[in-house]
Amino acid sequence: MLSRNDVCWCGSGRKYKSCHMRYDERLLEFQSEGYVIPSQDRIKTPKEIEGMKKSAVITKGVLTYLEGKVIAGMTTQEIDDIVHIYTTERGGIPATLGYNGYPKSCCTSVNDVICHGIPGDYVLQEGDIVNIDVTTILDGYFSDSSRMFTVGEISEKAQKLITGAYNCMMKGIEAVKPFESIDVIGEVIDAYAKSQGYSVVRDLGGHGIGLAFHEDPHVNHYKNDYKGMIMVPGMTFTIEPMINEKDYETETLDDGWTVMTTDNGLSAQWEHTILVTEDGYEIIT
Numbered sequence: 242m243l244s245r246n247d248v249c250w251c252g253s254g255r256k257y258k259s260c261h262m263r264y265d266e267r268l269l270e271f272q273s274e275g276y277v278i279p280s281q282d283r284i285k286t287p288k289e290i291e292g293m294k295k296s297a298v299i300t301k302g303v304l305t306y307l308e309g310k311v312i313a314g315m316t317t318q319e320i321d322d323i324v325h326i327y328t329t330e331r332g333g334i335p336a337t338l339g340y341n342g343y344p345k346s347c348c349t350s351v352n353d354v355i356c357h358g359i360p361g362d363y364v365l366q367e368g369d370i371v372n373i374d375v376t377t378i379l380d381g382y383f384s385d386s387s388r389m390f391t392v393g394e395i396s397e398k399a400q401k402l403i404t405g406a407y408n409c410m411m412k413g414i415e416a417v418k419p420f421e422s423i424d425v426i427g428e429v430i431d432a433y434a435k436s437q438g439y440s441v442v443r444d445l446g447g448h449g450i451g452l453a454f455h456e457d458p459h460v461n462h463y464k465n466d467y468k469g470m471i472m473v474p475g476m477t478f479t480i481e482p483m484i485n486e487k488d489y490e491t492e493t494l495d496d497g498w499t500v501m502t503t504d505n506g507l508s509a510q511w512e513h514t515i516l517v518t519e520d521g522y523e524i525i526t
């Protein structure tokens with residue numbers, strides 16, 4: 242336990258009483274109410290946040306670079322090639338490549354694929370919707386983001402799902418506030434998704450990120466009764482709701498990665514890496 246006049250644990254060099262003392266007291270109150278509180282190493286230093294932001298320049302850069310380039314007749318492997326070249330030319334490493342044996346530099350999830358689609362020989366067709374999910378490591382710092390891409394003319398129901406999923410992500414992001422439970426994110430996403438007639442995937446969620454690909458905490462995108470982790474300034478995690486046109490259930494293919502809907506309904510997803518700030522949030526990606 243630090244006493245009032247000790248130097249704060251956060252590395253600011255300031256006295257504990259004028260730095261994180263009040264903050265720690267508040268967290269202990271939450272803990273006594275049964276909430277999970279973040280350990281000190283969940284709080285990123287200014288240097289670590291800077292590193293993540295530089296990594297994010299590549300992540301958002303490649304997604305923006307892909308806008309307009311995802312067209313009928315191309316393979317998902319060609320998307321992967323673009324991500325690989327763009328990332329490595331800028332000194333980054335695609336975090337997915339070799340991650341638990343995953344073979345490619347991004348994920349390409351088409352139509353009823355919920356996430357973790359593996360780029361390959363599939364030829365994109367007019368009307369397809371594709372989530373491209375990119376994670377970059379730069380100087381050891383991770384950033385993770387995904388967007389939806391459309392191939393030519395798409396159906397009205399597909400466009401509505403894409404927009405609905407984007408709104409779900411943004412509503413989740415806007416719910417980020419220090420000293421609130423992380424579960425408010427799932428609450429607002431679930432409520433909005435339901436209001437649009439959609440379901441929210443439960444088997445996968447967002448995750449802490451920064452010095453590793455997947456850190457604590459897990460971020461649920463659906464309403465639940467857990468008392469989740471309390472959000473505090475300096476925490477970084479992803480919000481990446483997977484929104485299904487029909488049922489939220491998932492099925493993983495024999496390749497060990499590709500996660501699909503079980504009823505062939507469409508699925509859409511958007512993802513940002515978020516920093517909790519003193520008064521809300523900052524989108525890193």
Ligand code: MF3
Pocket residue numbers: 337340343347348357374375376385479481498512
């Ligand atoms: N980028 C994905 C996420 O948002 C994770 C992909 S892991 C992979 O968490 F191995 F499937 F690529």
Ligand code: CO
Pocket residue numbers: 385447448479481512
């Ligand atoms: Co992620």
Ligand code: CO
Pocket residue numbers: 374375376385386387481512
């Ligand atoms: Co991702």
